[in-house]
Amino acid sequence: MNGPRAPVIRAVGVGHVFGTGETAFTALHAIDLDIRGGEVLLLMGPSGSGKTTLLHILGALLTPTSGEVFLREKPIAQLSEEERGALRLKRFGFIFQSYNLFPMLTATENVLVAFDLARADLREGREKARALLRQVGLGEKLDAFPNAMSGGQKQRVAIARALAGDPEILMADEPTAALDAQGGLGAMELFRRLAHEQGRAVVIVTHDPRILSLADRIVRIEDGWIVNTPEAS
Amino acid sequence: MSRDEALASKILAARPSVRLWRTDLTGLIAWRNLAHDRMRLAVTVIGIAFATLLTGIQLGMLVNFTHTTANLVDHGGADLWIAAHGIKTVDLATPLEERRRFQALATEGVASAEPYLLNFGIWKKPNGVRETIFVVGVEPDALMGLPWNLVDGLKPRDALLTPDGVIVDTLYAKKLGVDRIGQTFEINDHRVRVVGFTKGVRTFTQSPYVFTSLRKARSVAVSLRNPDKAITYVPIRVAPGAPVETVRARLAAHMPDVDVMTTPEFSSRSSNYWLFSTGAGLTIVSSSILALFVGVVIAAQTLYASTMDRLPEYATLRAMGGSRSYLYRIVITQALIGGAIGYVFGMAGVLTVVWLSREASAPPEAPLWLILGIGGVMEAMCVLASIISLRKITKINPTEVFR
Incomplete structure (x- = not known):
């Protein structure tokens, strides 16, 4: 799964304004951005720069007020809320800063929820959930509850859950913020494997300078504008 | 690739099944x-x-x-009841002319119509303590209005044929001071003897029902103006195959100055009075x-x-x-x-x-x-x-x- 790839997501002139009238605030200005499969892309910028808003729009969580987003060349910006939900379920995997695992469900059950949302057979789903957890290195924690796991382990459960729908695109919000240096690098290595070995597009919003060297591309955003998109070394 | 990863890849490669239900x-x-x-x-x-x-x-x-508010009606075994006009509930009985029974018997579709007397009485225990009761009087050979759930003593007909015989309920035996069959008491200063027990014949007013013969009930009914002919209800059984509603209409047309009710009507009227008129x-x-x-x-x-x-x-x-x-x-x-x-x-x-x-x-x-x-x-x-x-x-x- 190496070599140049067609864009999975293409943002064309995407802008977003919060509020109306005198209180209106422009979070994004005419963003153009391609995201390709097999790459790890970092969205970086200071707080309030618009990077999270861009992640919401690219992830079909938020409708832009201008411009269009194409997923495999199909426009998705104007889909209804339920249609966007169905799209996220099939094509996207999300990893959140605070993991957002159900505390009363085991690791396997937390992953199984994603299969359940997709109406998959639960028996097969359970096997797949366990396989995913083994794949992210949690074979020993299949039946553990989140409160018995470290931050890094919870992060891996969240990653396994995000992978349950076999998504083309993984979107992560500050995935290393709550992890120590070793845990952060471990998570990034996992993201790189998912991108490079499985061809997924991985989009990460981060402030963490420790992981810059592990990205394929870095997009810097300031005041709602993309200021540069260097390829990481 | 580790063994875990190989197994994972194999499982994940399988197509997921999606079911409708x-x-x-x-x-x-x-x-x-x-x-x-x-x-x-x-x-x-x-x-x-x-x-x-x-x-x-x-x-x-x-x-x-x-x-309990309609116990006597529900267990009376009648299809229809004739009562004084404007009767509110079965327990608040008012006298009815005995001729109503004969008028009923003369009506097409009526198989039997019997005299039934329900009246307040004062039960006097041997120690002199008095309790208010309801005296229920029916003929010994009656088909309707007999006591039910007899658990001890004589059968209804034999009990009602026994001079001064009364049947009381075990739930109220203590209240009435009754320990055993054969004990004697007084109702309105008339001697009575316990000859049978029922079980579960409850009363809403907490004044127990005491069943006796119509003759005895009349003899203790000192408060009524013409006790020898006193009745308060006429329970009626319609002839086999006769529509109850049709017979009721005939009786009502025949006797417009009394109330003719089906058993369910009388039952709900009795219940509704206590439940809603009293709050x-x-x-x-x-x-x-x-x-x-x-x-x-x-x-x-x-x-x-x-x-x-x-x-x-x-x-x-x-x-x-x-x-x-x-x-x-x-x-x-x-x-x-x-x-x-x-x-x-x-x-x-x-x-x-x-x-x-x-x-x-x-x-x-x-x-x-x-x-x-x-x-x-x-x-x-x-x-x-x-x-x-x-x-x-x-x-x-x-x-x-x-x-």
């Missing part, structure tokens, strides 16, 4: 949500159990009242509604708090692409499980109270329809209680999970 995880999540916070679960269960207990006992009393029913129904309301408020409050605690997880599910209906199912299932557990405890309490008070004169009753009905109402109330939580879930913004 399937069990899902909403029940598990709902149950774990409840069980995760035991204190909140306890509050929910106690609230619902308390509401079930109060509602069950109140409605059980109501059922008992509807039975007793309104009190019971309103306290049942109040109990339900308290249960709903407690369930709604705890469910709402639980939902608020889980908002980040619910927002996560929405962000992942989960539908609102999936979240609704979790919350509603949570409400139903909490309601079911509370209901089981509450109903166990109701049945315990029913069992412990089975020998009381006015015990709550718990027929199967009431047990199941309260369960249904409780579950419906719990779903109602989840509406506030569902509104909260409807407004979840999936982007909130990124903040």
Whole structure:
């Protein structure tokens, strides 16, 4: 799964304004951005720069007020809320800063929820959930509850859950913020494997300078504008 | 590639099956949500159990009242009843001319019409203490209006043929000072002898029914103007195949100055008088509604708090692409499980109270329809209680999970 790839997501002139009238605030200005499969892309910028808003729009969580987003060349910006939900379920995997695992469900059950949302057979789903957890290195924690796991382990459960729908695109919000240096690098290595070995597009919003060297591309955003998109070394 | 990874790849490569009908995880999540916070679960269960207990006992009393207020009518075995015009309830009987019985017998479709006397009396115990009673007088050969559930002593006909013989109920034996068959007492200064016991012939007014022959009932009916011919009702049985309503209409046309009622009509008229004209029913129904309301408020409050605690997880599910209906199912299932557990405890309490008070004169009753009905109402109330939580879930913004 190496070599140049067609864009999975293409943002064309995407802008977003919060509020109306005198209180209106422009979070994004005419963003153009391609995201390709097999790459790890970092969205970086200071707080309030618009990077999270861009992640919401690219992830079909938020409708832009201008411009269009194409997923495999199909426009998705104007889909209804339920249609966007169905799209996220099939094509996207999300990893959140605070993991957002159900505390009363085991690791396997937390992953199984994603299969359940997709109406998959639960028996097969359970096997797949366990396989995913083994794949992210949690074979020993299949039946553990989140409160018995470290931050890094919870992060891996969240990653396994995000992978349950076999998504083309993984979107992560500050995935290393709550992890120590070793845990952060471990998570990034996992993201790189998912991108490079499985061809997924991985989009990460981060402030963490420790992981810059592990990205394929870095997009810097300031005041709602993309200021540069260097390829990481 | 490690062995774990190889196994994982093989399993993940399989195509997922999607079924139209399937069990899902909403029940598990709902149950774990409840069980995760035991204190909140306890509050929910106690609230619902308390509401079930109060509602069950109140409605059980109501059922008992509807039975006891019309006991004589319901167990009389008649198809129709003739009573004085404007009769409010069977216990507040007023005299009726005896000719009404003969007029009834002359009406087409009437198979039998019998004299029946119900009158207040004063029961005097050997120690001189007096109790108010209802004296029920019927002919020894009567087909209708006889005592029922006889458990000791002579059979009804033999008991009513016995001079001075009376039949009392075991539930009121202590109140009347009766220990055994053969004891003698006085009714309105006339000597009577206990010759039989019934069991469960309850009275709403707490003045026990004492069955005796029509002749004896008339002899003690000192308050009536013409006791020798006194009757208060004419129970009627229609001829086989004759429509009850048609016969009732004929009798009413024949005797427009009396009330002719079917047994169900007389029964409900008797119940309605005590339950609604006196306010007793309104009190019971309103306290049942109040109990339900308290249960709903407690369930709604705890469910709402639980939902608020889980908002980040619910927002996560929405962000992942989960539908609102999936979240609704979790919350509603949570409400139903909490309601079911509370209901089981509450109903166990109701049945315990029913069992412990089975020998009381006015015990709550718990027929199967009431047990199941309260369960249904409780579950419906719990779903109602989840509406506030569902509104909260409807407004979840999936982007909130990124903040």
